[in-house]
Amino acid sequence: MKRNSGPVMAQAPPNIALLKYWGKRDSALNLPVADSLAVCLDDFHTTAKMQRADAPADSFVWNGQEMGPPYRSRFQRMVRFARERSARDEVIQAEIKSTLPPRIGLAGSAAAMSAFALALSEFFDMGLHSRELSALARMGSGSAARSIPDGFTWWHRGHLTDGTDSFAETILSHDAWPELRILLIILDTEGKRVSSTDGMVRVAQTSPHFEAWTHQCNFLAPIMLEAIQAQDFEKLSSLAQSNAQTMHALCMTAQPPIVYVSSATLRVLEHLEELRRAHPLFYTLDAGPNPIVFTLDGSLSTIESSLAASFPRASVQACRPGPGARIVKGNGAIK
Numbered sequence: 001m002k003r004n005s006g007p008v009m010a011q012a013p014p015n016i017a018l019l020k021y022w023g024k025r026d027s028a029l030n031l032p033v034a035d036s037l038a039v040c041l042d043d044f045h046t047t048a049k050m051q052r053a054d055a056p057a058d059s060f061v062w063n064g065q066e067m068g069p070p071y072r073s074r075f076q077r078m079v080r081f082a083r084e085r086s087a088r089d090e091v092i093q094a095e096i097k098s099t100l101p102p103r104i105g106l107a108g109s110a111a112a113m114s115a116f117a118l119a120l121s122e123f124f125d126m127g128l129h130s131r132e133l134s135a136l137a138r139m140g141s142g143s144a145a146r147s148i149p150d151g152f153t154w155w156h157r158g159h160l161t162d163g164t165d166s167f168a169e170t171i172l173s174h175d176a177w178p179e180l181r182i183l184l185i186i187l188d189t190e191g192k193r194v195s196s197t198d199g200m201v202r203v204a205q206t207s208p209h210f211e212a213w214t215h216q217c218n219f220l221a222p223i224m225l226e227a228i229q230a231q232d233f234e235k236l237s238s239l240a241q242s243n244a245q246t247m248h249a250l251c252m253t254a255q256p257p258i259v260y261v262s263s264a265t266l267r268v269l270e271h272l273e274e275l276r277r278a279h280p281l282f283y284t285l286d287a288g289p290n291p292i293v294f295t296l297d298g299s300l301s302t303i304e305s306s307l308a309a310s311f312p313r314a315s316v317q318a319c320r321p322g323p324g325a326r327i328v329k330g331n332g333a334i335k
């Protein structure tokens, strides 16, 4: 079999959940308790470069830093899988470059783990199809499963203990809803105090509302699927915003409570509710203080100007739905 002798490079986008992943049935494999839905962004890609190393151990450098725990063990878990599957044992050197600050609650690990998974599969000539690749990315970070396929995705929770039925797939291509715009409002680039992984465990162990949350997400998945496929902005607005609010309320019912939003977040949300009276708009929030706004192109410039005037210190980045992970050709330089 022909082997990849030179470096391989893959790129993957962050994805923003419309129906949130918050709870695991298996922490080692990142198997979720509920289905989730998301959309890939057309910007802020992460690049992963992988090559053979003449060294005693694998190396995982992310934004110039050699990774220690807990990320190192996640990369190692994926590499173990690749070695077993390909029956090969090269030592690898991986270099990952993100364009979003890590740990700000904006899907940085999803982009990194999915780019790494694709580079790994290419390097070891694993010949994985999209579902297997999505499941491999999931082992690195649950939400990374949704950065492999194109556009709008559904991550199936699955039922099997080995996780082979827990993968994401496209439900609407990235260019099928050209009017949709996604605004990242970056208020704070400090790392979050409680990681998503720890937050999910604490909520599952201590919140009396965790089971209701799980049932609600599984119930909502096919309804939200319909809204996305019908490009029904109004229906998606109420479902997605309410799901994000519920996730944050749920976190506050953990012991001790987890609060990801800040006072600046609340001021922006209040402003967005005002704008919502006149514009098609809804917001969502990941595990951090930075709101994400969904709107339609006709309202984009008004919303951007209004945010710039009221929150001059916030950085507002407009994106569109984008494709999933892909192999990139080049001269081996990582940008």
Ligand code: 2P0
Residues within 6 Å of the ligand: 016, 017, 019, 020, 021, 022, 030, 036, 109, 110, 140, 141, 142, 143, 144, 196, 197, 285, 286, 287
């Ligand atoms: C999501 N988040 O659906 C939710 C909403 C954050 C809030 O997926 O432990 O970094 O690596 O599987 O994937 C963040 O969780 O957690 C996340 P792990 P991950 O996008």
